[in-house]
Amino acid sequence: MASNGKISNGDDAHTPVVSFLGPVSSYTHQAALGCFESDRYDYRPEVTITDVFEAVQSGESALGVVPFENSTNGAVIFTLELLADRHKRFPDIHVCGEAYLDVRHCVLGKKSRRQSTDSPDMSGACTPTLSAPSPLKPRTSPLHSLKHVKRLYSHPQAFGQCETFLQAYLKGVERIDVSSTSRAAEMVKEDTTGTSAAIASSLAAEVHDVDILAKGIEDREDNTTRFFILKKGVDVDAGSGRKAKSLISFTVDHSTPGALASVLHCFQIYGLNLTSINSRPTKVVPFQYIFFLEFEGSKMHDDSGRVKRTLDALGDYVQSWRWLGSWDDKLVR
Numbered sequence: 001m002a003s004n005g006k007i008s009n010g011d012d013a014h015t016p017v018v019s020f021l022g023p024v025s026s027y028t029h030q031a032a033l034g035c036f037e038s039d040r041y042d043y044r045p046e047v048t049i050t051d052v053f054e055a056v057q058s059g060e061s062a063l064g065v066v067p068f069e070n071s072t073n074g075a076v077i078f079t080l081e082l083l084a085d086r087h088k089r090f091p092d093i094h095v096c097g098e099a100y101l102d103v104r105h106c107v108l109g110k111k112s113r114r115q116s117t118d119s120p121d122m123s124g125a126c127t128p129t130l131s132a133p134s135p136l137k138p139r140t141s142p143l144h145s146l147k148h149v150k151r152l153y154s155h156p157q158a159f160g161q162c163e164t165f166l167q168a169y170l171k172g173v174e175r176i177d178v179s180s181t182s183r184a185a186e187m188v189k190e191d192t193t194g195t196s197a198a199i200a201s202s203l204a205a206e207v208h209d210v211d212i213l214a215k216g217i218e219d220r221e222d223n224t225t226r227f228f229i230l231k232k233g234v235d236v237d238a239g240s241g242r243k244a245k246s247l248i249s250f251t252v253d254h255s256t257p258g259a260l261a262s263v264l265h266c267f268q269i270y271g272l273n274l275t276s277i278n279s280r281p282t283k284v285v286p287f288q289y290i291f292f293l294e295f296e297g298s299k300m301h302d303d304s305g306r307v308k309r310t311l312d313a314l315g316d317y318v319q320s321w322r323w324l325g326s327w328d329d330k331l332v333r
């Protein structure tokens with residue numbers, strides 16, 4: 001770790017590669033830039049989160065950066081799906097770090113050619129309906145008219161973080177999911193009709209040379225995404241700081257009452273605080289789940305032995321489990 005808190009590769013012989021969900025200017029790229037000394041690593045944009053996992057597992061990339069969860073919209077299911085690793089494609093991948101990024105979304109597009117007559121609708125008024133009698137008012141209004149926008153590209157996570165603005169100003173506009181917000185900005189750039197828009201960052205507007213039609217459209221001012229840093233094998237230094245977190249996945253026998261409670265109880269007995277719990281379908285039996293549990297503590301730096309004792313105890317209550325990594329906690333509380 002360098003004195004600026006960023007990860008230094010400690011070896012100049014060859015430049016290690018950091019893969020991230022691209023293209024350039026995605027939020028994942030911005031998070032990666034904040035983690036590693038940029039003159040010591042080669043940054044490699046990947047098309048999908050799966051590509052990041054594959055690059056790390058194959059050893060082509062020393063590290064990978066992927067989104068894990070957003071404070072407004074919850075878990076990034078693509079990443080959970082890959083961590084579930086049902087077909088053992090990523091047996092050596094571990095989480096060795098995390099990064100938090102403030103996410104400020106914009107509507108990117110091309111300004112309407114009829115700009116002088118198409119003034120933006122600033123009211124943000126939503127028509128009350130029976131199911132939503134008091135619709136929420138968005139935090140911001142557009143900078144330019146959005147009346148010409150016929151389709152909206154973004155990453156599904158980003159749509160979920162901007163619902164209030166979208167309901168007020170882009171209701172009924174077709175939404176098209178793409179692999180990242182920076183890919184969405186690229187699509188807007190490529191559209192010669194000028195009627196597409198993207199939800200992406202102001203950096204993506206700059207990089208892809210498109211206009212910012214609205215700014216700060218996220219539902220919550222504290223909208224933050226957490227990213228995981230992935231590595232092949234175990235980084236023995238990870239999780240050596242004052243506060244560490246660890247992640248495991250496990251399955252339980254769904255017909256045993258209290259099976260999940262028993263697993264959670266192990267953490268209570270040894271005094272390990274839980275920080276998140278998620279699940280995905282096993283895809284073996286319908287409506288049975290793989291659980292992901294995150295807790296405070298490190299497997300490699302476990303002076304009190306509490307992590308070891310907890311993990312040893314788990315075996316009695318789970319069908320299968322896997323340790324997915326320990327790393328330094330970077331959440332500013």
Ligand SMILES: O=C(O)C(=O)C[C@]1(C(=O)O)C=C[C@@H](O)C=C1
Nearest residue numbers: 026027028067155157180181225
């Ligand atoms: O699309 C991007 O720019 C990404 O880096 C992905 C991603 C995500 O999957 O959560 C990252 C941050 C934002 O929450 C929205 C999208």
